Amino acid sequence: GESVGLHLPTLSVQEGDNSIINCAYSNSASDYFIWYKQESGKGPQFIIDIRSNMDKRQGQRVTVLLNKTVKHLSLQIAATQPGDSAVYFCADESNAGNMLTFGGGTRLMVKP
């Protein structure tokens, strides 16, 4: 399959543990933030999003935290499973222009 992110930062966690993936963004005008998951051979898959008027949003097993003061975004995955192994990207968008700016990505490896 397609190989994505051969030289990305890697986070290795034990199955069942919680994972935290961090991301810094640079555009202070960004007001919409999204986390994507990309598995080998596939395009990015939407996980969760958050608008700038919020600092926390929860989904199923995932939570996104936004700190606009330091322009930092994090993705928390509870009870990490082997199927969570992938490359994770944060992306931001400003002025509702639909132009997503992606971060560099983090590879999550889940050990059974």
Added chain:
Amino acid sequence: ETGVTQSPTHLIKTRGQQVTLRCSSQSGHNTVSWYQQALGQGPQFIFQYYREEENGRGNFPPRFSGLQFPNYSSELNVNALELDDSALYLCASSLDIMGGRSYNEQFFGPGTRLTVL
């Protein structure tokens, strides 16, 4: 699966050649965005098409051009290929009802891997 399809899956070209990549958007979507993803990096925005017109462009030279058809499918054309054009090309479709003034979830296709020799 997102319902966004791309063709071909893989493509090998030589420097100076031209290439056309195709994308079929998810049913009901009227907007297509194209991204270039180099190995080990995040996708970079090339441009977006909304209702058959370009609706935003990233930092890519004019030899990157596109089209959107009445059925909202899209093509990405790259002329005078360079070695650095080797990448995974992703398209994403979305439903935009406010002409680029709203946030809409983008659904990505699996990509076309272009290798330029």
